Amino acid sequence: MKKLKQSQYYGIGILILMLVVFWAVFKVLAPTTFGSPAKLATYMKSALIYAVGGCGLYFICVMGPFDMSVGANIVLSSIVACNASEKFGYAGLIIAPLICGTIIGLINGIVYIKLHISSLIVTCALSLIYEAFSVYATNGKNVILSTDYRAFGDYPVNLILALIAYMLCAFILKYTKIGTYTYAIGSNEVVAKNMGVNVPKYKIVAFTLAGFFFGLQAILTISFGTSMTSASNLSSMSRNFTPLMGTFFGLAFKKYGHPVIAIVIGEMIIQLMFNGFVALGAPTTIQNVVTGVALLVIVALTTKPVKGLVVK
Amino acid sequence: MGEILLRAENIDKHFGITHALDNVSFTFNKGEIHALIGENGSGKSTLTSCLTGIYQKDSGKFILEGKEITATNQVEANHQGVAIIVQEIGTLSGLTVAENIFLGNEDQFTKHGIKNTAAMNKKAQEYLDSYGFNYIDATKVIDDYNFEDRKLVEIVKSTYFNPKVLVVDETTTALGQKGREELFKVMHKVRDTGNCVIFISHDLEEVIEQSDNISVLRDGVKIGSITKEEATPDRLKALMVGREIGDNYYRTDYGEKVSDEVVLSAKNVTVKGQIENLNLDLHKGEILGIGGLSECGMHEVGKALFGASYFRQGSVTLGDGTPINSIPDAIKHSIAYASKDRDNESLVINDTIGDNICLPSLEDLKTHGFLRAKTMNEFANKFAKQMSTKMTGVDQFVSALSGGNKQKVVLARWVGKDSDLIILDSPTRGIDVKVKADIYAMMNDMRKRGKSIIMISEEIMELLGMADRILIMKDGKINGEFLRSPDLKDTDLIDNMI
Numbered sequence: 001m002k003k004l005k006q007s008q009y010y011g012i013g014i015l016i017l018m019l020v021v022f023w024a025v026f027k028v029l030a031p032t033t034f035g036s037p038a039k040l041a042t043y044m045k046s047a048l049i050y051a052v053g054g055c056g057l058y059f060i061c062v063m064g065p066f067d068m069s070v071g072a073n074i075v076l077s078s079i080v081a082c083n084a085s086e087k088f089g090y091a092g093l094i095i096a097p098l099i100c101g102t103i104i105g106l107i108n109g110i111v112y113i114k115l116h117i118s119s120l121i122v123t124c125a126l127s128l129i130y131e132a133f134s135v136y137a138t139n140g141k142n143v144i145l146s147t148d149y150r151a152f153g154d155y156p157v158n159l160i161l162a163l164i165a166y167m168l169c170a171f172i173l174k175y176t177k178i179g180t181y182t183y184a185i186g187s188n189e190v191v192a193k194n195m196g197v198n199v200p201k202y203k204i205v206a207f208t209l210a211g212f213f214f215g216l217q218a219i220l221t222i223s224f225g226t227s228m229t230s231a232s233n234l235s236s237m238s239r240n241f242t243p244l245m246g247t248f249f250g251l252a253f254k255k256y257g258h259p260v261i262a263i264v265i266g267e268m269i270i271q272l273m274f275n276g277f278v279a280l281g282a283p284t285t286i287q288n289v290v291t292g293v294a295l296l297v298i299v300a301l302t303t304k305p306v307k308g309l310v311v312k
Numbered sequence: 313m314g315e316i317l318l319r320a321e322n323i324d325k326h327f328g329i330t331h332a333l334d335n336v337s338f339t340f341n342k343g344e345i346h347a348l349i350g351e352n353g354s355g356k357s358t359l360t361s362c363l364t365g366i367y368q369k370d371s372g373k374f375i376l377e378g379k380e381i382t383a384t385n386q387v388e389a390n391h392q393g394v395a396i397i398v399q400e401i402g403t404l405s406g407l408t409v410a411e412n413i414f415l416g417n418e419d420q421f422t423k424h425g426i427k428n429t430a431a432m433n434k435k436a437q438e439y440l441d442s443y444g445f446n447y448i449d450a451t452k453v454i455d456d457y458n459f460e461d462r463k464l465v466e467i468v469k470s471t472y473f474n475p476k477v478l479v480v481d482e483t484t485t486a487l488g489q490k491g492r493e494e495l496f497k498v499m500h501k502v503r504d505t506g507n508c509v510i511f512i513s514h515d516l517e518e519v520i521e522q523s524d525n526i527s528v529l530r531d532g533v534k535i536g537s538i539t540k541e542e543a544t545p546d547r548l549k550a551l552m553v554g555r556e557i558g559d560n561y562y563r564t565d566y567g568e569k570v571s572d573e574v575v576l577s578a579k580n581v582t583v584k585g586q587i588e589n590l591n592l593d594l595h596k597g598e599i600l601g602i603g604g605l606s607e608c609g610m611h612e613v614g615k616a617l618f619g620a621s622y623f624r625q626g627s628v629t630l631g632d633g634t635p636i637n638s639i640p641d642a643i644k645h646s647i648a649y650a651s652k653d654r655d656n657e658s659l660v661i662n663d664t665i666g667d668n669i670c671l672p673s674l675e676d677l678k679t680h681g682f683l684r685a686k687t688m689n690e691f692a693n694k695f696a697k698q699m700s701t702k703m704t705g706v707d708q709f710v711s712a713l714s715g716g717n718k719q720k721v722v723l724a725r726w727v728g729k730d731s732d733l734i735i736l737d738s739p740t741r742g743i744d745v746k747v748k749a750d751i752y753a754m755m756n757d758m759r760k761r762g763k764s765i766i767m768i769s770e771e772i773m774e775l776l777g778m779a780d781r782i783l784i785m786k787d788g789k790i791n792g793e794f795l796r797s798p799d800l801k802d803t804d805l806i807d808n809m810i
Contacts, residue, residue: 174429175426175427175429176422176425176426176427177418177419177422177425177427179427180407180411180415180418180427183404183406183407183411184404184406184407184411184415186406187404187405187406187407188404188405191402191403191404192404192415193385194365194366194385194386195385195386195387195404195415195416196385196386196387196388196415196416197415197416254406255453255455
């Protein structure tokens with residue numbers, strides 16, 4: 001039993017079981033309005049988008065810092081993608097947000113390292129600036145993606161792009177120095193430094209990589225939603241939450257060796273819950289309460305920390 | 313005199329106003345194990361940390377085989393032929409054994425930015441097997457292994473590339489008998505291949521047994537070097553402290569009657585996998601020693617009695633029957649505990665000496681519901697000085713102190729709290745003879761004042777020298793009980809440990 005619990009497939013098994021249980025519960029409660037194959041495909045469309053952002057955020061969170069500018073990055077990168085697609089077609093739609101997202105990540109990383117202040121404060125402050133750019137870029141209006149360039153909004157193209165993103169994330173974590181150093185810094189920064197790991201450099205790399213993944217998420221977001229409104233007064237923060245939930249799943253299941261799978265299945269569970277409540281006709285406020293509680297319960301139950309372990 | 317391998321020339325290092333190394337010069341020869349000894353804070357670890365890139369020296373040179381070497385981190389030092397095994401844990405959680413072994417050296421397995429994990433695992437396993445540690449799986453996450461096995465992985469990590477100079481910094485205190493033997497094997501191999509081991513240890517017997525030459529540092533200054541043949545524990549102690557210290561720092565009284573009054577009682581205490589059905593009584597004014605091999609469960613006993621052990625079964629009560637089930641219970645009833653793992657379990661490392669000393673006494677230090685900085689300062693100063701803590705002031709951070717002085721802060725805290733019942737786990741671990749003598753004197757004084765002490769220790773001489781009664785544990789159970797007597801021999805205890 002102990003061996004089974006340590007097995008990498010145990011974690012994935014639990015996640016899949018949770019997915020099935022949530023589906024079954026909502027299906028029983030709302031048999032007509034929830035969970036048909038067509039509806040499931042729609043839920044998963046959202047899940048795969050957020051999981052891309054969750055993968056990006058994982059690089060940062062596993063080292064200890066945090067990024068509160070995920071939403072601002074996605075808003076600005078989506079607007080840039082939309083504008084660029086008008087001039088350069090699909091090339092603009094893909095390349096522009098990747099550049100924009102990556103640059104934002106790079107700026108976050110550099111400012112965080114150079115100013116030596118909490119990543120939470122740095123990314124909140126920078127979010128305000130990125131949001132201001134989004135307002136300038138749109139003159140405060142909605143931007144709408146042309147119907148000619150919406151292939152990434154639907155199956156199978158969205159799935160292909162998302163799968164590429166997941167594989168890239170898993171590959172970087174497992175088969176590059178960046179992955180090893182990310183975990184090393186997260187485990188003990190001082191020891192990692194003594195082992196020759198250039199800690200500031202790899203923290204900047206993590207923020208930049210995260211930015212790249214948020215750029216990818218922006219492509220999927222604008223293609224799926226087809227329009228984007230500029231943000232202000234930190235309204236973009238609401239977009240941080242869903243990718244972050246996936247990252248939590250990744251962190252909670254890290255010990256089983258497959259964080260990316262955990263992020264993706266985690267996002268699916270979240271989407272099942274969101275849509276389950278919609279199907280039940282529950283008011284948004286109640287949905288938020290239940291989702292928040294469910295997240296805490298899931299992570300608490302699945303991590304099973306050692307008694308007495310210091311958690312910060 | 314052998315051929316010189318490494319020369320340290322005029323090494324100087326300050327930490328703030330503390331002059332940690334004062335123009336120190338050394339030579340280390342090819343094919344020798346060269347011990348560095350000295351009191352806590354004498355500069356041994358600072359010197360080797362400067363050599364291995366953990367600290368940067370202020371001035372001076374390290375010359376290895378005629379070439380000056382400078383390192384800004386351990387991996388750079390490794391590339392120049394110098395490796396270190398540190399006192400505390402040096403492996404990283406979340407990484408596999410193989411990733412830990414090659415951390416900072418992944419490039420040999422990386423092509424076009426892609427790491428060949430399979431090749432890395434294979435190589436790591438080959439190294440582990442060649443050291444005889446084949447039960448350690450290179451592909452597993454390091455967290456799957458215990459402290460001692462992680463230390464063995466660190467030994468492989470520090471020596472697989474055949475360093476010219478290997479620093480072993482106070483590593484043996486973290487290891488059990490098996491681990492020590494493995495470490496000594498590796499040290500001898502390094503010496504026998506014409507390289508050099510710089511060996512730092514407070515265990516003078518071990519130092520004389522393992523080393524060819526022994527150098528002494530005191531207050532950042534080199535005092536002298538002697539050969540193994542010239543060395544005796546007393547001579548080394550005298551060199552370290554600057555005056556003669558005999559073995560009489562232990563108690564000299566025998567046959568004193570210990571009170572019958574029971575102050576703490578444990579009944580059928582079990583902690584799964586560590587302690588099994590333990591029963592003991594502690595009497596007023598008694599020093600109760602608990603000994604055994606490091607994995608015998610004795611360290612968990614301290615935690616279990618202090619209410620700090622999770623999953624404890626059975627009961628721990630005061631003499632009047634009051635149950636002790638949690639740390640707040642224990643502190644409220646005047647029980648103190650100093651853990652073996654000083655840095656992680658006893659001290660708030662990134663805080664001042666003052667705050668650390670005042671921490672459990674804050675309630676008593678309040679005036680009209682508020683804490684005053686002046687009162688806290690006076691309190692901390694009084695007890696830090698009583699323990700003769702070497703410090704710039706009570707506002708100094710604990711992280712900047714040496715091991716012995718950290719322990720003094722822990723003890724000052726509980727002396728300040730005026731606890732009646734003190735559980736000391738490895739009170740003199742990694743501590744030099746002078747501080748040891750201070751701690752023993754403090755314990756003896758407390759005993760005379762009617763305080764009761766449980767002393768958990770891996771050092772047999774300490775148990776024989778200080779305890780009124782000794783319990784020897786084996787496999788989680790008490791395997792022998794001995795009363796204080798001048799006729800009691802170390803072999804009597806050892807027979808019950810193994």
